[in-house]
Amino acid sequence: MQDLHEGIPENNYWIQVERFLQKETTEFFEKWVTNKEQQGTSEVVNGKEEGKTGEGNNNTEPMHVRLHNMTGGRPLAVVLLCGLLKTKEYPIEWDKVFDHLKSKQSSRLENILTMCFDDLPHEIKSCFLYFAVLPMNTAIEANKLVCMWMAEGFLRPKDGKTMERLGKIYLKDLVARNLVKVVKRESFSGGPFVAVHHKVHSFLLLEAQEANFVEIHNGDDSPPLTNTRRLSLQNYTDKYAALANPLPKLRSILSTFQEDKGHEADNKEKRKGDGGKTKTVTSEVVQNEKDETAKTLEVVQNKKDKTASTSEVVQNEKDKTDETSEVVQNKKDKTASTWEVVKNEKDKNAKAKEGVVCHRILGSGMFQRLGQNVMTNRYKHIRQMLKESRFLRVINLQRIEIGEKLPSAISNAAQLQYLGVTACSLRSIPTAIGELKHLQTLDVRDTNVDKLPPSFWKIKTLRHVFGNYLILPKRVGNLKYLQTLESIKPDEKDGWDENTFKEMVNLQSLYLSDSSGNDGNLETVSSVISNPELLEYLEKLVLKVSKSNIRMNVFTSRSQRRLRAMALCGMLVVDQVPIPDFCVPNLTFLSLKGTDVSKAFIVAVGDLALLTDLILEEGTYKDEQLAFDDGKKFKSLKRLTLSCLEKLVTLVIGEKALVKLTHLVIKSYKKGFNVDVVDTGREYVKRLEVEDKELYDRIILGSAAKKLSDQLPASSST
Structure with missing residues (x-):
């Protein structure tokens, strides 16, 4: 487009918040806690009914003074205290809270945090502690968090509510108490995203450590204990070291790595090629244009070869004294790590050319010079973990390389319920995944996986599938528990028909994309949308078509009455004038x-x-x-x-x-x-x-x- 002014992007910066004055503390409390429609509440806050707020209470200070004195005007303390008092049904209970806090000798914020945690219902405490497995200042997608809670066993169907519904209720409770903050509004990218304040996170780390809830591996030399149940990888320098020892009792392994700020410039260059959007990019192979044989180059460093003594060899990170490393470039591996071939002019007798491997850890923006044997060892650690940790229920590996193919040893984790491998160069999933009879959630977003084996679609316990335009086959198993399909496309040869979605009666989020131009696929989607028995519970719908037209029944079908969010990309056919009434009252x-x-x-x-x-x-x-x-x-x-x-x-x-x-x-x-x-x-x-x-x-x-x-x-x- 020409002659267009680009809007100013959103600003993300820190804002210094000063301590509240006494008046500001009182105003904030009245806004977040008191119900001004309830007669007498505001009077209690202003101290007009002091002496009635608690039996035997000799306090003469008005409520707004006690509020400010207890928090010292610190914004976080004020917010947390408001969240705590908001849960009390009667203002008379406020005195008990203040008296308890006043009796403690530690810092104000620590007292308030401790009381906020102790006040949580028992079933929510584990959910709140789970934020300790994430690095500080890390936001997580709410839907993903609930799925992990579910796999951990924190959620059980109750009072006719599904596990997902119960998890959302718990999360809303934590948000209402101001213990968790929504940092990004809900969108089709998976929001909302939630996080905890860094001081709240520090408190959770201490609580988790005391309860042996999780072991954090963040770069120290000490390996995790063999009886570790939850392992969180948060280091950058040696991501795989914690997996070297057997962990037979491991139930959950999680990794969350942020982008390395030192390579922001490189990330910007990467984004230029994809329109500014963050996408998974496979490792590029940099070939020497002058050397046509470099495409099939195999460099073998021999210790006994005296003529190769001057060669430069990539050092093994775990063994710096290792002077030799074997570098094997697979001709069929188009997504192999980046290679820079350095020819040694001094060594005329060397039969093999020498190389330096530069492997990019995708998504992390970090560069490490590694030999092929180093990566092999790291993948070996992961395969070993899968073989020995038979009680795994949650695998969430974000921005950590496990190879282009998920190891077949994944079938050993028979109890696995959550499998997330995101933001890496993964390309294929083995057929053995079909043996995971309890799998509920699969997340392969920001990877190169575009097709799952037929055995996967036969898993009856599937509830949520997240990916980047995964091919949904024409025939799938009985997926009556499936709630999320994000995002899928039809197979170019087989396409879809009405029976494809026939058993998916509980779908709540459906993300479809079709660029094939096959009208039969869109006819199928149109008939599914028009069938009130299929999408009765649908809440989110995304349709992206490029060579076909979208029908108006996405707005007029009576099966869409629960729909809350919709995104359409493609030509919309308005075939009736005047336009018929829409049947999406909850949109x-x-x-x-x-x-x-x-x-x-x-x-x-x-x-x-x-x-x-x-x-x-x-x-x-x-x-x-x-x-x-x-x-x-x-x-x-x-x-x-x-x-x-x-x-x-x-x-x-x-x-x-x-x-x-x-x-x-x-x-x-x-x-x-x-x-x-x-x-x-x-x-x-x-x-x-x-x-x-x-x-x-x-x-x-x-x-x-x-x-x-x-x-x-x-x-x-x-």
Whole structure:
């Protein structure tokens, strides 16, 4: 697209928060804890009913003074204390909390954290402790976290609620108590993401250590104990050392590695090739153009070869005294580690050329010079772990290389329920995975895996499958417990038919992609959507097609009544005028791309009473003006995002329209683009003034606001 201004990206930076004043502490408490509609509560906070708040209470200090004294105005302490008191049904219980905290001699924050933890219901404590297995300042996808809780045995169906539903309730409770923070809103990328404050994380580490809940391996030399049940790898220098010793009682192994900031420049170069999006990229083989034989080069270093004594050899990390290493490049391995072949000009008698292997640990941005035998040893450790740790229930390896093929020894972990291998160069899954009869979750996102063996799709206990456009075969087993398919595509030869999805009666999240142009596949999807018996519980739907058309029944089918979020990418066929009524009453999130719809369709979308998020991307809208001028439309819309609408010239927001809109994001637009608004005092306008001055300067007081133009100061319009 030409002549488009790119919107300002979101800013991520630290904000220094000063201690609260006494007034600010009281205001925060009243906002988060007290129910002002409940008579007498605010009076208690202000101290007007002191003496009634607790039996035998001789406190003469008003509540707001006690709040500030107990927390010292520290923001984290205030937030945690508010979360704790919010769980108390009656304000009379607050005195007991304050008296208990006052009796402790340790620091204020430590006292509050301890009491917050002790106050948790027993079944939630283990779930909260699980944040200790993650490195500090690490966010985790909420759905992924719940799946791991489920595999660990923390969740059991209760009161008619599924394990997933119960896990979400527990997580919401932790968020309500301010022990866990939502750091990213829900989206189709797997959100929301949650995390804990670094001081809360430090507290959890101590609690986990006392309870022998998890052993953290973060670079120290001491190997884990043989009776370790949960092992968390958090080091960068030697990721595999902890797996060298047998761990027969191991139940869970987790690794979480962040990107190395020292290679941000390299990561930026990597992202240029994929449009700025983070994708899994296989290791590139750098060949010497001048040497055609380098493609099949095999370098063998022989200790006895005196003529090779001057060769440069890659050192083994575990044995620095090893002066020789064998480097074998497989001709069929297109995704092998990066090779740099260095020819030794001084050694004319050397029959084999010498090489230096540079292996990239994908996703971590770290570079390590390794010999092939080093990587073989590391993969050997992983295979050994799978053979000896027969009680494994959770494997979550993020940004750690295990080879291009998952070892067949995975079948030894017969009790495995969660298998996640993400952000690495993994390419294939062995047929032996079908022997995991208890497997509930598979996560191979950000890898090169695009096809799973037929035996996998026969596992009856499957509940969640995450990947990058995995091929879903035409025939699968009885997957009646399956809730998540993200994301899948049809086999180019066989495609899909109605029987493919016949047994998936409990699907809640469905992400489909089809670029084959086979109309039969889309007919199948259309018939599945129209069948009220198949997608009765569907809550998220993503359809991405490039050579076919999307049918309107995604909005009009009665099977979509539970649908909360939808993303469509492809031409949307509007075959009826006027547009029929939509049957998605619970839809709150809608994203459109390439749909090429007109104003009439947008007007119909406006009737969705619960819609809070609307995203219109490239190729979505075909008119020059997009107007929101009806106060009866989009009653709940809070966030409106427009991106790359190349035909759009004017955005009009009327006087009574979009009354709840708080965020207006326009990522790119033409030079002549402007926003016609009535009231420049709206919250979304104030945000634009701070976040995107370029767009703010394009706001005009349009003709729809003539009656108010005389009342507004001249500086309010640009």
